[in-house]
Amino acid sequence: MTATLLDILEAGAPAHPALVVPGGLRLSYAELRREVEEAATRLLGLGVRPGDRVALVFPNSVEALVLFLAATAVGSAAPLNPAYKEEEFRFYLDDIGATALLVPPSGAGAAVAAAADRRIVIEASFDLEGHLDLESAVAERDGQGLPARDVDDVALVLHTSGTTSRPKLVPLRHRNLVASTRNIVSTYDLGPVDVTLCVMPLFHVHGLVASALSTLASGGTVVIPPRFSAFEFWGLVEEHPITWYSAVPTMHQLLVGRSRRRPGQANPRTLRFIRSCSSTLSPDLMNQLEGRFNVPLLDAYGMTEAAHQMASNPLPPAERLSRSVGKPTGVGMAILDEAGNELSAGVVGEVAVRGPNVMDGYESNPSANAEAFTGRWFRTGDQGLLDAKGYLTLVGRIKELINRGGEKIAPGEVDEVLLQHPAVAEAVAFGVPHPGWGEEVAAAVVLASQVGEKEMIAFCRERLADFKVPRRIHILEEIPRTATGKVQRRNVAASLGDS
Numbered sequence: 001m002t003a004t005l006l007d008i009l010e011a012g013a014p015a016h017p018a019l020v021v022p023g024g025l026r027l028s029y030a031e032l033r034r035e036v037e038e039a040a041t042r043l044l045g046l047g048v049r050p051g052d053r054v055a056l057v058f059p060n061s062v063e064a065l066v067l068f069l070a071a072t073a074v075g076s077a078a079p080l081n082p083a084y085k086e087e088e089f090r091f092y093l094d095d096i097g098a099t100a101l102l103v104p105p106s107g108a109g110a111a112v113a114a115a116a117d118r119r120i121v122i123e124a125s126f127d128l129e130g131h132l133d134l135e136s137a138v139a140e141r142d143g144q145g146l147p148a149r150d151v152d153d154v155a156l157v158l159h160t161s162g163t164t165s166r167p168k169l170v171p172l173r174h175r176n177l178v179a180s181t182r183n184i185v186s187t188y189d190l191g192p193v194d195v196t197l198c199v200m201p202l203f204h205v206h207g208l209v210a211s212a213l214s215t216l217a218s219g220g221t222v223v224i225p226p227r228f229s230a231f232e233f234w235g236l237v238e239e240h241p242i243t244w245y246s247a248v249p250t251m252h253q254l255l256v257g258r259s260r261r262r263p264g265q266a267n268p269r270t271l272r273f274i275r276s277c278s279s280t281l282s283p284d285l286m287n288q289l290e291g292r293f294n295v296p297l298l299d300a301y302g303m304t305e306a307a308h309q310m311a312s313n314p315l316p317p318a319e320r321l322s323r324s325v326g327k328p329t330g331v332g333m334a335i336l337d338e339a340g341n342e343l344s345a346g347v348v349g350e351v352a353v354r355g356p357n358v359m360d361g362y363e364s365n366p367s368a369n370a371e372a373f374t375g376r377w378f379r380t381g382d383q384g385l386l387d388a389k390g391y392l393t394l395v396g397r398i399k400e401l402i403n404r405g406g407e408k409i410a411p412g413e414v415d416e417v418l419l420q421h422p423a424v425a426e427a428v429a430f431g432v433p434h435p436g437w438g439e440e441v442a443a444a445v446v447l448a449s450q451v452g453e454k455e456m457i458a459f460c461r462e463r464l465a466d467f468k469v470p471r472r473i474h475i476l477e478e479i480p481r482t483a484t485g486k487v488q489r490r491n492v493a494a495s496l497g498d499s
Contacts, residue, residue, distance in 0.1 A: 002151040004174040005072050008181060009033050011219040016192060018216060019062045020223045022236055025126055027062060029219075035132050037146065039070035039124070043100070045140045047120050050147035051075045052099040053157060055092070055119075056203075057082050057111040059104075060224050063124055064202045065212055066132055067102050072155040072174070073146055075099075079158070079203035082108060083465040089114035095169060096157055105135075151175040157363075158205065160304040160408065167410060169363040170304050179356035180209050180307035181217040183330030187312050188244065188273065188298070190218035195270075197236055197245040199228040205308040206278050206406065210246050210300075230254040234268065241270035248278045248406035249285055250437055252297075256288045271295050273315060277302050278406035279438050280394070283322035301325035301392065305378060307357040311392050324391045331355035335386055340374035348395055351384045352377035400489050402431035403439050407467045411441075411489055414470060417463045418443060423451035426479050429470060430489040432498040443470040444492050446479060472498075 012018055012029030019027045027035065048054060054071040055078045058064035064079070071077035078096045080089065089111045093101065100120040103111055115121050122136040155174045159167035184190070196215045200207030215222045223240050225232070228247075233255055236242065252274070274289060277300040289297045298320060300312035311333065313326035320326065334342045335349040343349045354376045361369040372379055383396040402409040414429035426446040431439035445456070453473045460469045480495045481487055 008217040040073040055098040086110040184214035192219035194220035209308040230258040246275035250405040405437040
C-alpha cells in the first residue's frame, strides 16, 4: 500500500488531539488537516509553484509541522537549522534551489538576509484564534487547487555531511518517509492512545520522522515544547500524559542528573518506553534510565539516507541487548567487506541496508552514489556486526564525521572556515571524546603569522553554528602525515593525545 504524507493524517480521528503546545495551541486532526490544506493553498497563491522547494527556518512549534506538511503538499520541504549563520543559510538555500523561505515574524534575520531578493520570503504564525497567518511582500493571487502528489515525488530535502567540506543532498520521497513511519509505528506498537513529547529538533529526521510523523501516522498526539528543558521535562510528562519520548544520549544524561536532585519524585505513571537514537548509548546510562524510570529503554539506529530508523531493540517481552542497536526494522541489512561481499554472523564489516525507506541516491552527486551503493545495498559508512540472532552492534565509524550529541559535523567544513583566516596556513579538524556530548570539535593548525587560539575560535564562531565551533585549537609546527603524505584526522588527534 502506498501513500503520501498527507494521507497519514487520516489515521487520526477528527476530534482527537494531533498537536499540542504546552500551555498554548492545540489542534485536532480535523483542524490540522484544514490548516495544512489552507496553508498549501496560500503558498500557491503567493507564487510557490507545484514541485518547488520551500525552505523553513522555525524552532520546534506547531508552525514548523503544519508548514512542513503544507510544503510537501505543493512541492518539497527543506527544514533548516535556525542556528545557522547568514553564510551557511546562503549555501543551503542555493544548494537546495529553494524558491521560497518560510520564517516566523521575528528571529530569523540571518536567513532572511541570505534569501536577499531572489526568493519569496513568507512570515507565518498562528493568530489568537488558532489559524495560521501567512504574510509576504509578494502580491497574493487567488488560490488554486492543490496539485496531485505522487508517492515518487520528493517530499523532504535534507543535507547530510560527508567527510569533505561539501554536504550531500538527500532527497526523500513520500514513499520513503511513509515506509519509515510505518516501520516505527510497528516497532513500538504505536496507536491513538500514545502521546509523545517531541524534544528533538524538527529540522532533523530524528525529531521529524520518529517523534512527529510516526505519531501522526499512528493517530496519536504530539506534544511540542518550544525547547528541551531538563528542569521542565518530567512536569510535562505528567501533565499531558506522555507515553514515550525519543532523544539522544546527551538529553537522557541530563534527565538522569535532574532526577537525582529530586529523589522524592515519583516515576512517570503513563510512560511505557524510552527511545534513544542518533548517538552511542552506554550500558551504564541505559541501566540508570531503566532503574530510575522503571520503563524499558530501546536503543535504535538511524540515518538521514534511510529516512531515519534502520534498527531498534524491541519492546518487552522480546530480548533487548545493551551495546546493541537491535534488529533491522523493515529493512534488509547485511555486513559487507570492502569488495561488497556479505560477511557471516559475528564478523565485523560495513553495515549496509536496503528497503523502501532508503533513498534512491544523493542528488547530483554521481561520485558519492558510486561510493555509497553496491548493487541494491546502501553502505552506511559504519562498522558493525550482526550476531546469530540478528542483533546489530556498531563498533566504529568508517567515515570521519564528528558526532556531537547527535549533530553530525563535517570536519572539512571546519577546515575551510579556519583556512579563511589570513594567519592560518593549514588546518585539520577532528572529533575528540567528551563526557556529555560524546564527541567535541577540536582542530590543529599551522600558522603563517601570529594569532591566538581565542581569536581563531571567535573567527569560527562568526561563521559557523555554535555546535560546529572548535573548543580547542592546537597550534603546530607541522601537521602529522602518513608515509604517503596523507593527513588522517584520527592520527592527528592521536598525536596530540586527544583520541
